[in-house]
Amino acid sequence: MDILIRSDAEGVAAAAADILADYARRGATLGLATGSTPLGTYQELIRLYEAGEVSFADSTAFLLDEYVGLTPEHEQSYHHTIRHEFTAHVDFDDSRVHSPDGTAADPWVAAQEYEQAIIDHGGIDVQLxxxxxxxxxxxxxxxxxxxxxxxxxxxxxxxxADNSRFFDRPEDVPIHVLTQGLGTIQRAGHLLLLATGEGKADAIAALAEGPLTTMCPASVLQSHPRATVIVDEAAASKLHHRDYHRFVEENKLPRKN
Structure with a gap:
């Protein structure tokens, strides 16, 4: 995998936005993530859109996951969050922004239907x-x-506990979710993983330099034919080979997305 180390969170966001914007310019299918880490990337993509440098009019999006039991209108549902943070601020066709149905009477059937929808669409080109x-x-x-x-x-x-910061009380966090599986994620053409802050350093070290194991689900990126990991200095701090990763990036032949 390619590991790109940037000095800070702003550098991570800019590098990720450049990659995603290149896909969007070709009308690609984007796999979108929620949470605090992608926010800077979405803000940079909005800036590029407002500057006339990228359009999302021909793109389709599939979200990674959704809480079971939250309505699409709930402010912490990912259906609402991705629109509030990103797609409503650019020229994305809202009908082409897809997410699992967290209110389905049978969430297991909803999971199967979402999996099939991704397959029927032809898959995801780049997954954030x-x-x-x-x-x-x-x-x-x-x-x-x-x-x-x-x-x-x-x-x-x-x-x-990590997600409770988005809710009024920890007990308000739903404990069940619908999520793309690791197999689903690995079918995407390009995996783009972001991490910032010292709190993610152990996870990034396990992802990049530990064994491929179910105990670190992100380690599946090791077996993907095209995975890019973009981290800041703090998140890279426990990588044993971070100097080598910098050397590789500086001397790598350019590659088109």
Whole structure:
């Protein structure tokens, strides 16, 4: 995988936005993530759109996940969040921004339908990812099947604690979610994972330099044919080979997306 180290969160956001904007200019299908880490990237994409440098009019988006039980109008649903933070501020056709149905009577059927919708569409060209402190991506917690499809999962206490900052009380965080599986994610053409801050340093080290294991779901990026990890200095601080990653980037032949 390509590991790009930037000095700060702003540098991470700018580098990620450049990659995503290049895909959007070709009308690609974007896999979008929510959470605090992608916010800077979305703000940079909005800036590029307002400057006339990119359009999303021909793009389609699929979200990674959704809480079970939250309506699309709930301010913490990912259906609402991605619109509030990004797609409503650019020329994305709202009908082409897809997310799992967290209010479905049978969430297991909803998971199967979402998986099939991605397949029927022809897949995702570039998938934006964050990483949890325990190594999860999307809501695939440690122990998740390495090739699993979109499914219903139960959040671990650490993830609930991490996400409680978005809710009034920790007990308000739903404990069940619909999430793209690791197999679904690995079918995307290009995986783009972002991490900032010292709190993500252990997870990034495990992802990049540890074994490929279900105990660090993000380690599946090691087996993907095209994965890019963009981190700031703090998140890169526990990488043993960070100087080598810098050398590789400085001397790498240019590659078109």
């Amino acid at each position: 990812l964050g990483i949890g402190t325990n190594g999860h991506i999307a809501f695939n917690e440690p122990g998740a099947a390495l090739n699993g499809p979109t499914h219903v999962d139960t959040l671990q206490p650490q993830t609930i």
